[in-house]
Structures are given as structure tokens and as C-alpha cells.
Amino acid sequence: MGTFDEMTTLAILTAAGSGSRLGRDLPKALVELDGFPLVLHAARRLAASGVVDSLVVTAPHGLAGVMTDLLAGDPHVLVPVEVTSGGPTRQASVAAGLAHASPGDDVVLVHDAARPLVPAELVRRVVTAVRAGHGAVVPGLPVTDTVKQVSPDGDAELVVGTPDRSALRAVQTPQGFARDLLVRAHRTGAARAAAEHLAATDDAGLVEALGEPVHMVAGDATAFKITTERDLWLASLVLQETIA
Numbered sequence: 001m002g003t004f005d006e007m008t009t010l011a012i013l014t015a016a017g018s019g020s021r022l023g024r025d026l027p028k029a030l031v032e033l034d035g036f037p038l039v040l041h042a043a044r045r046l047a048a049s050g051v052v053d054s055l056v057v058t059a060p061h062g063l064a065g066v067m068t069d070l071l072a073g074d075p076h077v078l079v080p081v082e083v084t085s086g087g088p089t090r091q092a093s094v095a096a097g098l099a100h101a102s103p104g105d106d107v108v109l110v111h112d113a114a115r116p117l118v119p120a121e122l123v124r125r126v127v128t129a130v131r132a133g134h135g136a137v138v139p140g141l142p143v144t145d146t147v148k149q150v151s152p153d154g155d156a157e158l159v160v161g162t163p164d165r166s167a168l169r170a171v172q173t174p175q176g177f178a179r180d181l182l183v184r185a186h187r188t189g190a191a192r193a194a195a196e197h198l199a200a201t202d203d204a205g206l207v208e209a210l211g212e213p214v215h216m217v218a219g220d221a222t223a224f225k226i227t228t229e230r231d232l233w234l235a236s237l238v239l240q241e242t243i244a
């Protein structure tokens with residue numbers, strides 16, 4: 001591993017999801033925002049951070065060629081890009097991307113194409129924390145709603161608890177890891193997913209399951225996730241505001 005400034009960072013950009021909650025007739029990462037696909041927005045912002053040295057993008061089944069044409073030819077994505085086919089779950093897609101990491105990649109970031117407006121400053125904050133020695137780093141924001149825990153109750157739900165909101169954070173991407181730790185977490189996570197048929201919703205969760213610490217840095221509201229049509233509309237407003 002090199003010194004702080006010499007550490008090399010690979011970013012895995014997850015883009016293999018179908019976008020069922022968005023409900024378009026093409027995968028979410030290829031849906032356009034301001035004339036460009038979400039995956040391209042995200043890749044440009046990762047590249048613009050100045051702390052990402054290469055990208056591996058997970059593509060939906062049968063669309064690796066389309067993704068390659070889109071990203072490799074883009075004048076704003078000035079880092080080497082590899083495209084690989086994703087898996088049936090986000091966890092499986094990250095694992096497929098991670099298989100492309102090499103021993104020279106000290107830091108691995110995992111970022112969702114579904115968070116196309118991630119600010120470069122947030123990417124730098126996460127990478128800096130990993131470079132400083134934290135094996136796993138996630139960005140998070142305070143929760144503003146009161147959150148209830150529920151359990152099924154016939155065809156309704158019963159509230160069983162109200163966790164202390166001050167101790168809760170909504171977690172974003174990019175999440176950053178020392179490569180060896182992420183590889184170990186995914187190896188163990190894959191075995192558990194196979195046994196329990198339950199994939200993790202984020203990568204830090206796999207590290208937590210190993211009993212290893214996960215450090216949190218401040219998130220950024222602009223890195224919000226596009227899940228529904230309303231999110232896409234909000235993202236176009238944010239972009240207009242930024243350009244104006």
C-alpha cells in the first residue's frame with residue numbers, strides 16, 4: 001500500500017438494476033436526466049473528484065456493450081473504465097465488480113448509479129477517511145422523520161417500537177473500503193446470501209456482519225437516490241438550480 005497520497009482507488013459503479021420502482025421500459029441507469037443517462041452523470045462525478053483512478057461498472061444483462069460505448073467514449077470520464085455484467089441482486093453485482101479489483105487498488109468505493117448527483121466533495125470525504133486508516137466508511141445524514149418499527153399483524157402492521165431518532169442516520173453511497181476488508185466481507189456475505197436467500201442492501205452491512213468497525217462521515221442531501229419518478233423530477237430541478 002502506498003502513502004496517503006499515493007493510494008489508488010477503484011470505484012465500482014452499480015448500474016445493473018432494472019429500476020422496477022421507476023417503472024420505465026429500460027434499466028434505471030440508462031434513464032436520462034437532462035439529456036444524459038444516470039450512469040453517465042454518476043461516472044462523470046466520480047471521475048471529477050480527482051481521487052478515483054479507475055471505474056468498474058456493472059451492467060444489466062445483455063447491455064455491457066451499450067454501457068461500454070456510453071462510458072468509454074465520454075470526454076468527461078477521464079479514467080479507465082471496465083464494464084462487467086451485474087448479478088441478480090445489488091450484492092451480487094458489487095461482487096462481480098469486485099472480482100475486477102487488483103492488488104494495486106488500495107481503496108475500493110462502491111457507488112450507485114441511482115445517485116447521479118453525488119458531489120465530488122462527498123467522494124473526496126469518503127476516500128480521505130479510508131486513506132486515513134478507517135477500513136470501512138459510509139456517508140450518512142440525520143433522519144428527520146420519526147421512525148417506527150413494525151411487525152405484521154394480520155393484514156395490517158403493529159407498531160412495536162420507536163427508536164431514538166438522534167442515533168439514526170440514513171446511509172448513502174459512495175461507501176469506501178480497504179480492498180482486503182471488502183473482499184473478505186463479500187466472501188462471507190455470499191455464503192450467507194446462499195444459505196439464507198437474503199442479500200445485503202449495502203456493503204457496509206457485510207462488514208458489520210464480520211464484526212469489523214464501520215466509520216461514518218457526513219453525507220450530502222444532493223447524493224439522494226433516484227427510486228421513483230418524483231426523485232427524477234427532483235433531480236432535474238436540482239440540476240437546473242445548479243446550472244442557473
Ligand SMILES: Nc1ccn([C@@H]2O[C@H](COP(=O)(O)OP(=O)(O)OP(=O)(O)O)[C@@H](O)[C@H]2O)c(=O)n1
Pocket residue numbers: 014015016017018019020021022028029058086087088089090091093094111112113114115225226227
Ligand atoms: N441486481 C442489481 C440491482 C441493483 N443494482 C444497482 O444498485 C443500485 C441501487 O439499487 P436500486 O436503486 O434498488 O436500483 P434497482 O434495483 O434498479 O431499482 P428497483 O429496486 O426499483 O428495481 C442501482 O444503481 C442499481 O443499478 C445492481 O447493480 N444490480
Ligand SMILES: C[C@](O)(CO)[C@H](O)COP(=O)(O)O
Pocket residue numbers: 090112170171172173201202203225
Ligand atoms: C446502498 C444504498 O444506496 C444505501 O442507502 C441502498 O441500500 C440501496 O438500496 P436499494 O433498495 O438497492 O435502492
